[in-house]
Amino acid sequence: MSTFEFHTTKSIIVERDAAANIGARVLDMHCHSVLIVTDPGVLAAHLLETVLASFKQHNVAVSVFSDVLADPPKSVIFAGIAAAKAANADCIIGFGGGSSMDVAKLVALLAYGGQALADIYGVNQAKGPRLPLILVPTTAGTGSEVTAIAIVTTGANEKKGVVSPLLLPDVALLDARLTLGLPPAVTAATGIDAMVHAIEAYTSKRLKNPISDALAKDALRLLAANIHTACEHGNNIQARENMLLGACLAGMAFANAPVGGVHALAYPVGARFHVPHGLSNSLMLGPVLHFNMSEAEALYAELAEVVYPAASGSSFRRATMLIEYLQNLPAELGIATRLSDVGISEQDVDSLAADAMKQTRLLINNPREISLADATALYKEAL
Numbered sequence: 001m002s003t004f005e006f007h008t009t010k011s012i013i014v015e016r017d018a019a020a021n022i023g024a025r026v027l028d029m030h031c032h033s034v035l036i037v038t039d040p041g042v043l044a045a046h047l048l049e050t051v052l053a054s055f056k057q058h059n060v061a062v063s064v065f066s067d068v069l070a071d072p073p074k075s076v077i078f079a080g081i082a083a084a085k086a087a088n089a090d091c092i093i094g095f096g097g098g099s100s101m102d103v104a105k106l107v108a109l110l111a112y113g114g115q116a117l118a119d120i121y122g123v124n125q126a127k128g129p130r131l132p133l134i135l136v137p138t139t140a141g142t143g144s145e146v147t148a149i150a151i152v153t154t155g156a157n158e159k160k161g162v163v164s165p166l167l168l169p170d171v172a173l174l175d176a177r178l179t180l181g182l183p184p185a186v187t188a189a190t191g192i193d194a195m196v197h198a199i200e201a202y203t204s205k206r207l208k209n210p211i212s213d214a215l216a217k218d219a220l221r222l223l224a225a226n227i228h229t230a231c232e233h234g235n236n237i238q239a240r241e242n243m244l245l246g247a248c249l250a251g252m253a254f255a256n257a258p259v260g261g262v263h264a265l266a267y268p269v270g271a272r273f274h275v276p277h278g279l280s281n282s283l284m285l286g287p288v289l290h291f292n293m294s295e296a297e298a299l300y301a302e303l304a305e306v307v308y309p310a311a312s313g314s315s316f317r318r319a320t321m322l323i324e325y326l327q328n329l330p331a332e333l334g335i336a337t338r339l340s341d342v343g344i345s346e347q348d349v350d351s352l353a354a355d356a357m358k359q360t361r362l363l364i365n366n367p368r369e370i371s372l373a374d375a376t377a378l379y380k381e382a383l
Helices: 018-028 040-044 049-057 074-086 098-110 184-202 210-232 237-256 261-273 277-307 315-333 346-356 372-382
Strands: 011-014 033-037 061-065 091-096 133-137 149-153 159-163 171-174
Touching (some): 011 237, 018 049, 018 091, 018 133, 033 074, 040 091, 074 098, 098 133, 159 261, 171 237, 184 237, 184 315, 210 237, 210 277, 210 315, 261 277, 261 346, 277 315
Parallel strands (some): 011 171, 033 061, 033 091, 133 171
Antiparallel strands (some): 149 159
């Protein structure tokens, strides 16, 4: 067995209604002034009510920063840091989707440490220390609660990542009741996002290991078995729990065996056209899977057996079954299937491809090398 390392969140709590007891957990961490980092959609859905009641019950001071945007720009990070300092926060809670959790990670780090955001882009540039951090996902998709990365939109059309073990929270709190109100389209896109995490972790050229493999396969099993039910019967708590756990397992997998070409090509779609991250991944998944077949066929065949336990035939046939399943899934779940569905045309392809080639942190993980010409062809295939 080759040498490898595996890192994840120190404490993961999976419990229905766990959010209603968060005040006690914060006190156990010896914290008394909390800043919740979230977005307007969470407020509109009244998801914070039980959390705020818990803090009131336990006499924990609480402030809410709810200005998080999808694909958060630097200005949102700076505003969150200012809010934390104004509240004298001694604990940060990221409550929402991946964007809210990513912002919370950076606020916890930069509101307390002496570094500037511009100094920590890249891998292991963050030095700390940071404030205590709890992450509470309200979507079953990003797995941000167990990843050591935060993504920032740094310009009109560019994203950068901060990668550091310091971004792993002290506690990830998975309460599936918080996901019951998710609309079907959001459930579908975030669920496919989690599937992409599992697939790309399993096929990653770098750092793939037995633990990440086991997590990726179990994540895909849970997600594939429950995504239709979660979309069609959104109040099915068991399906919601399975989706939330599947997304978490996939996050643990790709946090250690990093994602590749699908994400590299999806990021420019999100940055330029403000397409939600999960949907961007879904739109690019089919073309990249086909492209990778020459290098990843055997691994795709293994994953096909997770989705179809009775799968048989040649490696090529089983791998093709997986790709066909994933290509058909967005239409079955009622979300966009082509880049043209989200306003992207052929005249946008060259700029998207140029931006994708800047995602070297991701491209080096793809099973097959992607050139500029390849990226251009993949975007055209996805139109």
